[in-house]
Structure formats: structure tokens, C-alpha cells
Amino acid sequence: MQRDLARILFPRERIQERVREMAAEISTVYGEDSQGLIIVPVLSGSIIFLADLIRCLPFMMKIGLMTISRYRGATTTGGEARLIQDLNVDIRQRHVLVVDDILDTGNTLRIVQDQLRGRQPASLRTCVLLRKPAKAPKDFPVEFVGFDIEDAFVVGYGLDYNDLYRNWPDIGVLRPELYA
Ligand code: IMP
Ligand code: MG
Numbered sequence: 001m002q003r004d005l006a007r008i009l010f011p012r013e014r015i016q017e018r019v020r021e022m023a024a025e026i027s028t029v030y031g032e033d034s035q036g037l038i039i040v041p042v043l044s045g046s047i048i049f050l051a052d053l054i055r056c057l058p059f060m061m062k063i064g065l066m067t068i069s070r071y072r073g074a075t076t077t078g079g080e081a082r083l084i085q086d087l088n089v090d091i092r093q094r095h096v097l098v099v100d101d102i103l104d105t106g107n108t109l110r111i112v113q114d115q116l117r118g119r120q121p122a123s124l125r126t127c128v129l130l131r132k133p134a135k136a137p138k139d140f141p142v143e144f145v146g147f148d149i150e151d152a153f154v155v156g157y158g159l160d161y162n163d164l165y166r167n168w169p170d171i172g173v174l175r176p177e178l179y180a
Helices: 012-036 047-054 107-117
Strands: 005-010 037-043 061-063 066-069 082-085 095-103 123-131 144-148 171-174
Touching: 005 012, 012 037, 012 047, 012 095, 012 123, 012 144, 037 047, 037 066, 037 107, 047 061, 047 095, 066 107, 095 107, 107 123
Parallel strands: 037 061, 037 095, 095 123, 123 144
Antiparallel strands: 005 171, 066 082
16 A cells, blocks of 8 residues: 555654544533534544544544545545435534544535534534645634645545545555546
8 A cells, every 4th residue: 555655644643643632622622511422424534533533532422423425436526425324313402523534625524514504403513634725615614623734635544545545544645646
């Protein structure tokens, strides 16, 4: 896998460090309200981040599952986001935190947020490990961001290309010739 990467952007140690910081930021915001927190991960890209993040949260929480898919094929072009599988828990009057791997154009997260807001949660916040400021609208509502990155296609730590590379522990830039 490593030879398919042009370079490493964030080594695993740096990711772990930032995930712990993010969990601390999240804990500060929710404080005592955290008893009823429902975390909604956007599958599948967020699974590794989710697993690490929630183990750093010092309070009770539940996971609400829903599946949104955007890309029919490979990289960031084409394909509208679609709701594949609806949420399995009732979020009405509950505090909801959406967790995703990356905020790129924001199309996927906007659909998730709209879906969830319509069910009248007590609050709705969003947490992403990565954000591409070159693509994401300036005013896109996201409360917790791990790292801002350049507009390159990245893989590893849950992020995929054609469903591959999710298990690579670091985050790296995929060699462009592999998806050109
Ligand atoms: P958006 O709808 O354009 O914001 O794209 C969000 C989704 O696209 C993310 O949840 C990822 O699954 C995928 N995505 C966007 N950029 C990348 C990337 O650089 N590497 C891997 N997946 C990406
Ligand atoms: Mg994703």
C-alpha cells in the first residue's frame, strides 16, 4: 500500500494526538449534557476515526447508524449523495453529533444534516477529521475540525480509493497517476 502514496500527510502518532485533542474539545462543549449524546457516523469513511474518537470520550453515548453514499466510482468527481440506509435510533430531543472522515464539497454532509435536522434533535453539531478549505463552502456548519488540508486526494485511516486503503494507519496523498 505504501508505494501507492505520494507522501504521508499525517503519521499515525499525529492523528492519535489530534483525535485526543478533539475528544477533549467535544467533552468541553457537551459537558453535563453528554449523557444523552447520539453520535451519527457517516459510513464507511468515518469508522476508524469514530472508533478512536469515542474511546477518548469520558461520558455515555450511543451510536446511530445511517448510510450515505456519494461516489459510484472512485475519486471526488461525479455521483450525487444518496441515503442508502436510514437511522436506527430516535434522535428527537437528543443531542446529536455527526462524525465524518472529510469535509470536501460538503454535499454529503449537507444531506446528512438536513435529514437529521428534520427530526428535531435538541442540538446538531458536526465533527470531521479532515477539511479541504479549497472546496468546502466558507460558511459550512462544522463545529469540530481535526486538520485543514490541501486539495489532494488522500487515503488511509478510513479514507478510501475504490474502497481500498482504509486500513492504512497513516493518512497520505494517493499518487495521482493511480486515479487519473
Ligand atoms: P463531499 O460530499 O464532497 O464533502 O465528500 C465527502 C465524502 O467524499 C467523504 O465522506 C469521503 O468519503 C469522500 N472524499 C472526499 N474527499 C476525499 C479524499 O480526498 N479521499 C477519500 N475520500 C474522499
Ligand atoms: Mg465518507
